[in-house]
Amino acid sequence: MQSIQSYINDNKDRFLNELIELLKIPSISADSAYKGDVLKTAEVIKISLENAGCDHVEICKTDGYPIVYGEKIIDKNLPTVLVYGHYDVQPPDPLDLWNSPPFEPVIQKTELHPEGAIFARGACDDKGQMYMHVKALEYMTSNNELPCNVKFMIEGEEEVGSANLGIFVANNREKLANDVILISDTGMIAKDVPSITTGLRGLSYVEVEVTGPNRDLHSGLYGGAVANPINVLTKMIASLHDENNHITIPGFYDKVENLSDAERAEMAKAPFSLEAYKKSLDIDAVYGEEGYTTNERNSIRPTLDVNGIWGGYIGEGAKTVIASQAFAKISMRLVPHQDWEEITELFKTHFESIAPKGVTVKVKPHHGGQGYVTPIDSVGYKAASKAYEQTFGKTPIPQRSGGSIPIVSLFEKELKSKTILMGFGLDSDAIHSPNEHFGVWNYLKGIETIPWFYKYFTELKK
Amino acid sequence: MQSIQSYINDNKDRFLNELIELLKIPSISADSAYKGDVLKTAEVIKISLENAGCDHVEICKTDGYPIVYGEKIIDKNLPTVLVYGHYDVQPPDPLDLWNSPPFEPVIQKTELHPEGAIFARGACDDKGQMYMHVKALEYMTSNNELPCNVKFMIEGEEEVGSANLGIFVANNREKLANDVILISDTGMIAKDVPSITTGLRGLSYVEVEVTGPNRDLHSGLYGGAVANPINVLTKMIASLHDENNHITIPGFYDKVENLSDAERAEMAKAPFSLEAYKKSLDIDAVYGEEGYTTNERNSIRPTLDVNGIWGGYIGEGAKTVIASQAFAKISMRLVPHQDWEEITELFKTHFESIAPKGVTVKVKPHHGGQGYVTPIDSVGYKAASKAYEQTFGKTPIPQRSGGSIPIVSLFEKELKSKTILMGFGLDSDAIHSPNEHFGVWNYLKGIETIPWFYKYFTELKK
Structure with missing residues (x-):
């Protein structure tokens, strides 16, 4: 697998341009005025999965927006990874606070992203992070490096509550059968502090x-x-x-659930500067429930x-x-x-x-x-941890997130498998806000890290 | 003056049509998108004052919307009545709650207005009530019945705080000199219960x-x-x-000001049905300051x-x-x-x-x-009371209103004269709300009553 880095170098511009084209479509699921754009996005996802090497791709109708399903089954005896993501985005308003139009992506440098970041609604949440998986698959199939089976399930209603995904999952347990679910729709602590999200609200x-x-x-x-x-x-x-x-x-x-003092002490070890936090938000004080720290307030409370x-x-x-x-x-x-x-x-x-x-x-x-907590001793977690070690040179920190991906607990109930949340965004990426962006470095680092997860997961499963 | 009723009968349709044309112009002072319409309305007022018999009419510039000034001076030794009104209107939203477009006036019958009411933004507040004075003047001048001098001051910023009227008044004390100020921008208790507003908040x-x-x-x-x-x-x-x-x-x-028990007892005599009030608003209970009645809550508190x-x-x-x-x-x-x-x-x-x-x-x-309270023993109040007796056959009730006409206390300060508030609207006319309307009966009754005020005021002043 040494060639993943060189493959990325050779194809970097194309990887960025394809994502930029995807970000130009205003797939706002909350606003029915954009219905045509949401449906068009599903078509684009279908084609990109086919191009990335899926054997079979279909657009599955629901009572709302469709779910794009794709798969590449190389051997029924090998493990199967199910990738989940979403192609819909949050509404972009207030529009007047965007420095460039939300559906006209631009790459600009920022203090945290000296290599540039893509500014557009959905850049990080979740088109950019979802598309890392498509490009990682392209690398693996075109270099004969796919070590196991893979299935994709990309929905168009995550930002409005995934009402139809639950029905789809319940009705397609066999089709979606897998050994682990992989999602990139969360963040990591910092570019030099990789982390895996182990809890969601x-x-x-x-x-x-x-x-x-x-x-x-x-x-x-x-x-x-x-x-x-x-x-x-x-x-x-x-x-x-x-x-x-x-x-x-x-x-x-x-x-x-009330955490023990020991658990709270463990949490408090995560690197965090209250001064930097306040400065990044231009606030003179934090505000919240008495008796809890900022990191507790936005994760375990x-x-x-x-x-x-x-x-x-x-x-x-x-x-x-x-x-x-x-x-x-x-x-x-x-x-x-x-x-x-x-x-x-x-x-x-x-x-x-x-x-x-x-x-x-x-x-x-x-x-x-529902909220969700995933154990850190599962095969999936271990494989993800080793993948980060490979590409970041550091063991990732397990982290509880304040966000919600409601569908995760449903996956566990219906499909009986654990979800691994490998997020490559940063809290400062302004998801759901004006000027949402996703670092070019983060995007490419995600594409680089994902194939290692497949490799280690397949090895550890043997 | 026996002919006022027959003059109204002869000219009723024209009186209504002229008002309807005026109501078609969306003179929304709060929204700068309607600037051209507000200015156009001032021009229409100028022409109607000229047609009604004013000798001199001018559009006086201010830092905001202009003030239309008109006068007919018949004898400097006779008393002078200054009529104030406004040609701007409230924004019409929420638009979807209007049964007909706010600037396309229609006449429709209602339970309280079996003779029909004009539905349009500004029908009552204040185009309709202001225009009664223009038509009353037309009657008096064309029938040689004007017993005294008259001045008109019609502004275009009442709904946004009359910021420039105060400056205009302070700079034009001599031009505006008068013996009494007459305003129709309030309501009366009911069609069979005439009232004169003696207090404003x-x-x-x-x-x-x-x-x-x-x-x-x-x-x-x-x-x-x-x-x-x-x-x-x-x-x-x-x-x-x-x-x-x-x-x-x-x-x-x-x-x-805390009212005495005697004053509160006097107020409590005004006809009022709490059940009818709640029913007209579709509410199961009123709500307000402990220790006060509904009529106190919306007037003296x-x-x-x-x-x-x-x-x-x-x-x-x-x-x-x-x-x-x-x-x-x-x-x-x-x-x-x-x-x-x-x-x-x-x-x-x-x-x-x-x-x-x-x-x-x-x-x-x-x-x-500022708020305002006017005494009921002034010449102006007595003249108004006699005018109502003449046309309604009943002595009007002095009434405190919850509304505000901020300029009234300024008039007293700058021009040293009392204001008489002869309102002909009803609380149910939905001013500031969707489906604002003004009864045809009320409009014509106003035109009929106003000339009697001029007659009695001039007589009592002798």
Whole structure:
């Protein structure tokens, strides 16, 4: 396998250009205006899997966006790796904060990426990271280096809750049968600190609606005399945290796993500079649940964040109106053992119960998923660890992530196999934000590292 | 003056059609996209004042939208009435709640308006009510019934705070000299319960901005570890009222006039059905400051309402983002003796002081104005009362309104004259809301009543 580096050197420009073409398609699954683009992206993925050496590729219909399935089976007696990724992206707004248009990719140097980074929506999450696997496969097939079977399952609804993937997986257990699932949709601690994500938070995402009077009212004639849905909504949301930033929903913490002091001490060893963290975000202080560190707050503790709020007059100037309705999108990140459907129900019951008279409240669950913790003594973890050692010269650190990939716990339930999360992005890559980017170095390092995982996994499985 | 009713009968269709043409122009002062329409409306007002018999009409430039000034001076020894109104309108959104387009006026019957009502933005506030005065003048001049001098001052920035009217008035005291100011920009209790507004609330309107991290963040990777500007904003706004719906800004109530039990008992005599009020708004309960009735809450007590709030992802579907910024528009209705500039300063100081670490807060004052109370023993009030008796057959009830016409207290200060608020709209006319309308009966009744005011005011002044 010595030739992977030289293969990358010879094909580097093409690898970048192919990804750039993929990033030009605005495959925003949350917005139905982009339906055609999302479907077109699935076609592009199909062709690239065929070109990379898959024997059989198909676009599998679902009730939502299709799933692209591809496979190369070289020997039924050899292990099988199932690669999961997604071809849809987050909405790009607020557009005015992008330095270049989100679907016109550009490569620019940054302090952390002196070799350049690709700026575009989806560059890191997840088109760039998913496409590393396609190019790693191309290398292995074209150099006769594929040591085992491989299957790809690339979906188009990850950013909107993967509602149809679960059904697809449950209905295709045999087709998707595998020995390990490999996903690159997370990050690593730093370019010189490789890490493997061993825990993910679960997610419950809801939308709430507060309705007061049957029409917008003049705030002078009615102000003070009727419940103002926006005032009420702020009061209801504010009450969801107490003065220690503990979430107040009854039963919310009942199943939360409390880590031992030893485990917390182990976590605290991960390199982290609070000053650098604050500086990178331009904030004068961090903020969160009393009694926990920043790294604990965003990994082993559940949270409740408002992701969007709106109501009343939000245009230029002033309008003296009492809105008839106010809305918010609220998500809760959950930790292992919290069941997302149970938490969604607890939220709904509680939120409706705290509505004052004079308004009606609706809670609409959007989507959710369970948290996940993977053991570090599995064959998959060991193979990944050896792969990083090979290309980074360092043993990767196991790391809990605050993010969610709801489908991971479903994979374990339906397919009975462990997922290995080999992420090559950085926290500073601004995924879900304006100016999302992915380092050229990281992209190529991912392509270089993945074939080693196949090699070691096949060897360790023997 | 017996002929006013027959003059209205003869000219009714023209009176309606002229108003409808005026309502077709979207003179939205809050939105600079409509600048041309606002300016065009001033031209139309100028021509209609000339046609109604003014000797001299001019469009007076300001730093914002112009003021249309018109006058008919018949004898310098006779009293002078100054009519004030505004030709700008509120933004029409939310557009999807209108049953017909806001700038395509239609006349339709309603339960309260069996003679039909004109549905359009500005129908009541204030184009319709202002135009009653133009048509009343036309009647008086064309029938040789004008008993005194008259001046018109019609502005185009009332809905955005009248910032330039104050300057204009201060610079033109002599030109605007008068014995009484007459305004129709308020309502009456019911079609069979005429009333004269004797009190208005003041207003302080601010916009607040909460900034956290320097960019939108992924709510999984950062959730729980940094201050979420939307969560913080909801907490800050919620804290502005206590559990009794008392406003918590230190010093806010210091200058509030507390009415005597006798005065409150007098107020309580005004006809009011809480059941009908709740039914008309489709609410199961009213909501407001403990210890006060609905009519007190929206007239003699100050309030704090959020008029608009926004931040984060507000599109279709879900986005797991922590927004960098969150915003709200907040207005406070004030009662006599509360100084709006002082209250704005108290708000700003308090709101900035309650910001937690991890965010920065900006408060931007939009505009404001003082409250006003007018005595019921003035010549102007008596003349208005007699005019209503003449056309309604009933003595009007003096009434405090919850709305604000900030300029009224400025008129008193600069021009040393009292303002009489003869409103012909109904609370149910949905001003500032979708489906704003103005009853045809009310419009014509206003035109009929106004000339009697001129007659009695001139007689009583002798």
